[in-house]
Amino acid sequence: MSKHDDSITELFDKNGNLIGALLTAELWAEIKPMLADRLPKEEPEEKPEPIADWEMLKDFWDFPYPVDTDVKCDECGSQTEDWQKDEPRKFKLRTANLGGLVSFRCCNCKSRISKRHFKDEITSETTPFIENKDLNKEARY
Ligand SMILES: [Zn+2]
Structure with a gap:
């Protein structure tokens, strides 16, 4: 088997339609910052005291x-x-x-x-x- 990038696993439904993809934790860590705007916001920091x-x-x-x-x-x-x-x-x-x-x-x-x-x-x-x-x-x- 040729060495391919196995950090992404595509997921298909039973009709063969692509429904999503799984990433390894390493790849996700790499990509995550690029998607920051689309990800749910992190727990908001407590507002600093005025x-x-x-x-x-x-x-x-x-x-x-x-x-x-x-x-x-x-x-x-x-x-x-x-x-x-x-x-x-x-x-x-x-x-x-x-x-x-x-x-x-x-x-x-x-x-x-x-x-x-x-x-x-x-x-x-x-x-x-x-x-x-x-x-x-x-x-x-
Ligand atoms: Zn109290």
């Missing part, structure tokens, strides 16, 4: 109290004095804006914690994570 927004909020801090770094999840009781210092992190920053709204995701139960800064008080609100039943949508976050 640390720059947080830094900006701190820079423009005009509330009559110091910057607060404590976060508490009312759902599972997880809490921290300084969310940036935990290792591993208990809370991930989700949003921060100059209006004083800072929100986090609890790494333990995925609840969303929204802290609002007002002139005379800080409020914290925990919204439990609800699994999105619609499987067509990104259900994780």
